[in-house]
Amino acid sequence: MTTNKVSIIIPCYNALPFIKETLDCVFNQTYKNIEVIIVDDGSTDGTLEFLKTLSSPNLIVKPNSGKGACAARNYGFKLSSGAYLQFLDADDLLSLDKIEKQVNDLDLLSNHVSVCSTAHFYHEPEHGIITDHDFLYSTESPKDFLINLYGANGKDYNMVQTSAWLTPRAVIEKAGLWDETLSKDQDGEFFCRVVVNAQGVSYQPEVKNYYRKHVAGENIANQKQRRHLESQFRAIESKLNQLKILENTVAYKNAFALQYKLLAIDAYPEFKDIYKMAITNSKALGGSSYEPVLGGNIIEIVKVTFGWKKAKIFKLFLHQIKDLIKSK
Incomplete structure (x- = not known):
């Protein structure tokens, strides 16, 4: 044992x-x-x-x-x-055998990292929703694992939440510690470096990480302040450079064109300078045809009719009206 x-x-x-x-x-x-x-x-x-x-x-x-x-x-x-x-x-929470089963996997593998699925929940973890099954698997090609996660086909992407991983100390020492200047996607940037410096990824399907979502949108992933968007931009640049050995592949270009477009969508229209930088970088990689889901039926009709940018402006306008009504 x-x-x-x-x-x-x-x-x-x-x-x-x-x-x-x-x-x-x-x-x-x-x-x-x-x-x-x-x-x-x-x-x-x-x-x-x-x-x-x-x-x-x-x-x-x-x-x-x-x-x-x-x-x-x-x-x-x-x-x-x-x-x-x-x-x-x-x-957040872990299934009670998460650590045991991930340790058992890693004890048989040299300098691999272990990952499990994440159930997103609000109140009851057993009612959590898992969306990452298609992106998690065992592999001896950790860079390909990351490119698939980021969107190798240009449209489907996911993330691995912090607590889903179990990591050998030696791999972290090789990859470097957390970037304390980042305020958003710091976990994605950190674990990109970790996975790149591992010899492989071991997926443990029998255990779960439970990620608590907050109704008021207090999770870092929901925040859209300038500093968070700038942090997200720098995190993408770090990931892009970590995986540069794959820069001539279609999967690499698709994945990072998509990642930059996602950032551009988040930034528009409040932070048009960040939008312009992100969309320019996306187009330089070949562009992305990804279309976001922005809200209810009315917003989606506006999007289909006039495009996602007009729909986001309309959505922002509606939010401002609601905030104005609440303040009276």
């Missing part, structure tokens, strides 16, 4: 409503050789005070106020001693 320790690193900020459930799923893992490192980023809701009441020989709680989730993960990594690393967000 393996004796490899797993370090579970949890960045935490104002997670008091969720952290107990997250820790229950961690300490009830069937794999027991773990250490749990929680790095609090300046919580103001009593999270840190609650964490300080917990007592366990394999629990480390440290403050790292106001430096962000990436800095918290890097600090946690420096404190860790495990052969494998599990990054886990403070409001």
